[in-house]
Amino acid sequence: MTLENKTILVIGGGISGITAAVEAAEVGFEVILIEKEAYLGGRVARTYKYFPKMCPPSCGMEINFKRIRNNPRIKVLTLSEVTKITGDAGNFEVSVRKNPRFVTGRTAIPSSVVDKLSSEIDSDFNLGMNQTKALYYPHPMAFPPQYVLDKEALSPEDRAILENECGEGAIDFDQQPEELTFKVGAIIAATGWSPYDAQKMENLGFGRCENVITNVMMERLSDQTGPTQGRLIRPSDQKEIKNIAFAQCAGSRDEKFLPYCSAVCCMGSLKQARYVLEKDPEAHVSIFYIDIRTISRHEKFYYDLLENDRVTFIKGKVAKVAEDPNTQDLLIEAEDSLQGAKIHQTFDLVVLATGVVPNTAHAKIPYEGLQYDEYGFIRPNGVKGIYSAGCIQRPSDVSRCVRQATGAALKAIQCLKG
Numbered sequence: 293m294t295l296e297n298k299t300i301l302v303i304g305g306g307i308s309g310i311t312a313a314v315e316a317a318e319v320g321f322e323v324i325l326i327e328k329e330a331y332l333g334g335r336v337a338r339t340y341k342y343f344p345k346m347c348p349p350s351c352g353m354e355i356n357f358k359r360i361r362n363n364p365r366i367k368v369l370t371l372s373e374v375t376k377i378t379g380d381a382g383n384f385e386v387s388v389r390k391n392p393r394f395v396t397g398r399t400a401i402p403s404s405v406v407d408k409l410s411s412e413i414d415s416d417f418n419l420g421m422n423q424t425k426a427l428y429y430p431h432p433m434a435f436p437p438q439y440v441l442d443k444e445a446l447s448p449e450d451r452a453i454l455e456n457e458c459g460e461g462a463i464d465f466d467q468q469p470e471e472l473t474f475k476v477g478a479i480i481a482a483t484g485w486s487p488y489d490a491q492k493m494e495n496l497g498f499g500r501c502e503n504v505i506t507n508v509m510m511e512r513l514s515d516q517t518g519p520t521q522g523r524l525i526r527p528s529d530q531k532e533i534k535n536i537a538f539a540q541c542a543g544s545r546d547e548k549f550l551p552y553c554s555a556v557c558c559m560g561s562l563k564q565a566r567y568v569l570e571k572d573p574e575a576h577v578s579i580f581y582i583d584i585r586t587i588s589r590h591e592k593f594y595y596d597l598l599e600n601d602r603v604t605f606i607k608g609k610v611a612k613v614a615e616d617p618n619t620q621d622l623l624i625e626a627e628d629s630l631q632g633a634k635i636h637q638t639f640d641l642v643v644l645a646t647g648v649v650p651n652t653a654h655a656k657i658p659y660e661g662l663q664y665d666e667y668g669f670i671r672p673n674g675v676k677g678i679y680s681a682g683c684i685q686r687p688s689d690v691s692r693c694v695r696q697a698t699g700a701a702l703k704a705i706q707c708l709k710g
C-alpha cells in the first residue's frame with residue numbers, strides 16, 4: 293500500500309541530517325529539515341580538519357550546502373525545534389517552534405554597522421573562548437549565510453545604531469517565536485551529540501585549571517577562525533604551547549562517569565596531535581591512553597605517529613592534573629602500565645579527550661513509543677515511519693554517519709512507498 297503523505301521530516305541539521313535530507317530530496321521527495329541552531333553543519337562545522345584526510349570541513353559541507361541551495365524540495369528551518377509529534381507512519385503531525393532571528397534577510401547588513409556595536413556575548417561557536425558582537429555572523433561558513441541578533445544582549449545605544457543605520461526592514465525587533473504545524477509521512481531523527489561534561493572529573497582539573505581544555509575546544513583553538521586565529525597559545529597567559537598532553541578516555545570507559553567507549557576520541561586526539569606537529573616544529577606531544585582504538589584504514593594514521601619522535605605514547609590513564617600556582621603549568625600523575633612506573637610530568641597544556649553524549653540523553657524526540665538505551669542513544673527501528681542516523685544512535689565518525697543517514701533516507705522512502 294502506498295502512503296499518501298510523501299514528505300520526510302529530518303530533525304537535526306548536522307552531517308547526518310543534511311545527508312538524509314539531500315539523499316531523499318534528490319530522488320524526488322519533499323523534505324523539511326529542522327535545525328535548532330542558527331546554521332547547519334552541527335559539530336562537524338566546528339572542527340578544524342577532518343580525519344582521515346585532514347581536509348577542512350568546508351570541503352564536504354560546501355558541496356552539501358550547494359545541493360540544498362539547488363534543490364527546491366528541501367525546506368530548511370533553522371532556530372527551530374520539534375515540540376510534538378503525533379500520528380503514525382504516512383500520517384504524522386508535527387509541531388515546530390521557530391525562534392526569531394530578528395534579521396530578516398531582506399536587506400544586506402553592512403559590516404561597518406556591525407563594527408560600531410559594543411554589546412558583546414560569549415561566542416557559542418567558539419565554545420565561549422572569545423566574545424562576539426550581539427549581532428553576529430555565526431561563523432564564516434554559516435549556512436544560511438545570515439546574521440543573527442541576540443536582542444536581549446543589545447544595549448539601547450546599539451539598538452539605536454541598528455535602527456538608524458541598517459537598511460529599512462533589515463531587522464525586525466518585533467519578531468516573535470512562531471508555532472508551525474506540518475503533516476509528514478516519515479521522520480528521520482539526527483539530533484547528534486554533545487561533549488561529556490568535563491567538570492564532572494574533578495581530578496582532571498577542567499574548570500579549575502585554565503590550561504586544561506577539552507578536545508572540542510582544541511578544534512576551535514587550532515582553527516584560523518577560532519579564538520586565537522589558529523595560534524596554539526595557552527588560555528592563561530598566551531604563551532606558545534610547546535609541550536602538550538592528551539588525556540584519553542577522560543571520563544569514558546569508566547563506570548563512575550561514561551561507561552562506554554566514544555569510538556572517535558582516539559582518532560580525534562591523533563588528529564589533534566598532527567595539528568600541533570604541523571603548526572610548531574619544536575612542539576612535543578604526549579598521549580596518555582588505555583588502548584588506542586583505531587580500526588581499519590585508520591590504523592595507519594596511528595602507526596605513522598608511532599614513528600614520530602616528537603610524539604610519546606604512554607599506556608596509562610591520567611590519575612590527576614594539578615596546576616603550579618606560579619607558572620600555571622600542569623603536573624600530570626599517571627601510571628605507565630608497560631613500565632610499571634609512576635609518572636609525574638609537567639605540561640604547558642592538557643587536552644581532555646571527553647566522550648560523546650547523545651543529545652537525546654537530555655532532550656528526547658517528542659513522540660510516545662520511541663525507545664532509548666540506558667545512556668540515551670535511540671534504539672533504531674522502534675517505530676514504523678521514524679528512523680535515525682548518526683550520533684543519536686551511537687558515537688560514530690563522519691563516514692559512518694553518512695552511510696547511516698543514506699540508509700535512513702532509504703528506509704523512509706521504502707516506508708512511504710509501502
Ligand SMILES: Cc1cc2nc3c(=O)[nH]c(=O)nc-3n(C[C@H](O)[C@H](O)[C@H](O)COP(=O)(O)OP(=O)(O)OC[C@H]3O[C@@H](n4cnc5c(N)ncnc54)[C@H](O)[C@@H]3O)c2cc1C
Nearest residue numbers: 304306307308328334335342343483484485682683689690
Ligand atoms: C574531538 C572530536 C573530533 C572529531 N573529529 C572528527 C573528524 O575529524 N572526522 C570524523 O569523521 N569525525 C570526527 N568526529 C566525530 C564527528 O563530530 C561526528 O561524526 C559528527 O558530528 C556526527 O554528526 P551528527 O549529524 O550525527 O551529529 P551533530 O554533528 O551533533 O549534529 C546534530 C545536529 O542536530 C541539531 N540538534 C540537536 N538537537 C536538536 C533538536 N532537538 N531539534 C533540532 N535540531 C537539533 C544540532 O544543533 C546539530 O546541528 C569528532 C568527534 C570529536 C569528539
